[in-house]
Amino acid sequence: MSALSPSVGEPQAVRQLLERDSGIIAGVEKLRFFPLAVIGGKGSHLIEAGGRALLDLSASWTAAGLGYGHPAIVEAVCAGIQNPAGGSGLSAISEAAVTFAEQLSADLQEVGGSNRRVYLGNSGTDANDVALRACRRATGRERIVAFKGGYHGGLGLAMGVSHIFAAAGVPADPNVTFLPYPDPWRPHTGDAGTVLDDVILRLRDELSRENVACVILEPIQSDGGMVIPPDGFLSLVADACHEKSVPLIVDEVKVGLGRTGYLHAFAHEGIAPDIITLGKTLGGGLPLSAAVGPAWILDHGTASSLLTSAGNPICAAAGLAVLSVVRRDGLAQRSRVLGERLRAALKTGIADQGLSDRVGSIRGRGLTIGIDLVKNGDLSTPDPELARKTVYRAWELGAVVFYVADNVLEITPPLVMTDDEMNEGVEILLTAIAEAETVSNEQIRQFSGW
Numbered sequence: 168m169s170a171l172s173p174s175v176g177e178p179q180a181v182r183q184l185l186e187r188d189s190g191i192i193a194g195v196e197k198l199r200f201f202p203l204a205v206i207g208g209k210g211s212h213l214i215e216a217g218g219r220a221l222l223d224l225s226a227s228w229t230a231a232g233l234g235y236g237h238p239a240i241v242e243a244v245c246a247g248i249q250n251p252a253g254g255s256g257l258s259a260i261s262e263a264a265v266t267f268a269e270q271l272s273a274d275l276q277e278v279g280g281s282n283r284r285v286y287l288g289n290s291g292t293d294a295n296d297v298a299l300r301a302c303r304r305a306t307g308r309e310r311i312v313a314f315k316g317g318y319h320g321g322l323g324l325a326m327g328v329s330h331i332f333a334a335a336g337v338p339a340d341p342n343v344t345f346l347p348y349p350d351p352w353r354p355h356t357g358d359a360g361t362v363l364d365d366v367i368l369r370l371r372d373e374l375s376r377e378n379v380a381c382v383i384l385e386p387i388q389s390d391g392g393m394v395i396p397p398d399g400f401l402s403l404v405a406d407a408c409h410e411k412s413v414p415l416i417v418d419e420v421k422v423g424l425g426r427t428g429y430l431h432a433f434a435h436e437g438i439a440p441d442i443i444t445l446g447k448t449l450g451g452g453l454p455l456s457a458a459v460g461p462a463w464i465l466d467h468g469t470a471s472s473l474l475t476s477a478g479n480p481i482c483a484a485a486g487l488a489v490l491s492v493v494r495r496d497g498l499a500q501r502s503r504v505l506g507e508r509l510r511a512a513l514k515t516g517i518a519d520q521g522l523s524d525r526v527g528s529i530r531g532r533g534l535t536i537g538i539d540l541v542k543n544g545d546l547s548t549p550d551p552e553l554a555r556k557t558v559y560r561a562w563e564l565g566a567v568v569f570y571v572a573d574n575v576l577e578i579t580p581p582l583v584m585t586d587d588e589m590n591e592g593v594e595i596l597l598t599a600i601a602e603a604e605t606v607s608n609e610q611i612r613q614f615s616g617w
């Protein structure tokens with residue numbers, strides 16, 4: 168497939184599916200950026216209604232971390248569904264769920280001490296919700312410390328501690344404190360050199376109040392704008408929490424399982440979180456999440472977090488296949504190498520094609536990459552319109568990419584992406600940024616995005 172295949176507009180098949188969707192699927196679950204209507208997928212590509220292949224540079228917000236139709240997942244799920252050991256983990260033990268949890272725990276020796284438990288859930292939201300509530304119950308304390316720009320879930324308490332929603336006017340949990348996240352590109356102190364010290368000072372101050380049930384953070388803030396914190400952030404937070412015996416939850420729902428170039432993103436600084444939450448990639452496309460942490464927290468309150476289909480053996484089988492493929496195929500290492508190449512190719516292309524006035528920064532770790540779109544090359548003037556038109560133009564050119572924080576393209580392709588696909592992705596992204604103004608306001612009007 169050529170990167171510069173002619174733009175297709177909206178062919179009949181796409182339009183028909185969109186019309187049916189708008190008449191039946193609830194608006195409350197729609198986060199739409201362009202007319203993406205799909206009927207299948209293979210590897211790093213989605214197949215659009217009408218048959219066009221689209222290179223997926225998002226991996227469905229990383230839910231398809233191993234791409235689409237991965238043979239190991241197909242095999243595991245087919246075997247599981249032919250002879251399912253029940254459909255729920257609530258009141259029955261299944262071999263698949265126990266084996267998966269054992270493997271996940273074995274991969275997380277640094278987390279939660281030696282007596283670990285694994286909560287199995289359906290989505291990143293419930294894994295975070297459960298972890299947060301368990302911390303409150305087990306510590307008898309109420310206050311949660313979270314970070315500005317954070318995203319931990321789209322419902323319940325996980326939503327209540329997600330600053331993205333609070334900033335948009337959704338009432339936050341009454342017992343959450345939001346601290347600034349150390350952002351070297353847009354420093355809240357006005358000086359990149361002081362953000363880290365300031366955040367840690369504020370955190371220590373919060374923790375000294377003795378009423379904190381837990382701290383929750385993203386090791387890279389993705390929906391908040393692909394913010395890579397300065398080195399030292401994770402270890403300084405972990406030390407501060409440890410000194411006050413306050414549990415630290417590291418939310419790796421989006422960036423875990425190889426995506427940052429490490430099997431787990433917290434390994435970048437070698438810290439030992441109390442709890443880690445995982446989702447998205449973990450299920451290989453099926454709904455599966457986990458919270459892994461100490462028994463004194465996750466065993467506290469038997470039958471206090473109940474979802475019927477959580478821990479079901481089919482999703483567990485998919486999860487086990489994902490864990491083994493990530494290890495077997497060295498996908499963390501692959502992500503590190505490919506991510507470096509991708510960032511380098513983007514930087515060269517931006518300079519060569521005279522696009523530096525539109526791109527304030529290209530940053531990332533592994534295959535977790537942000538392209539920060541701005542006016543006049545200046546980070547103090549983000550360009551949301553350019554982001555909206557770029558993702559639309561990219562779709563016309565044959566790729567799927569979304570934006571976060573209004574103006575940052577989030578590049579999180581499947582970890583199995585090939586070198587050729589990467590090159591194709593770079594070509595499409597550069598062309599889309601260059602040609603964004605060919606997209607009319609009318610074309611993007613109905614796609615409100617975030």
Ligand SMILES: Cc1ncc(COP(=O)(O)O)c(C=O)c1O
Pocket residue numbers: 228290291292293295318319320321385389390418419420421422446447
């Ligand atoms: C860091 C992080 N945590 C939690 C979630 C929520 O996961 P889910 O949408 O699977 O419930 C997301 C989703 O984008 C996320 O990025």
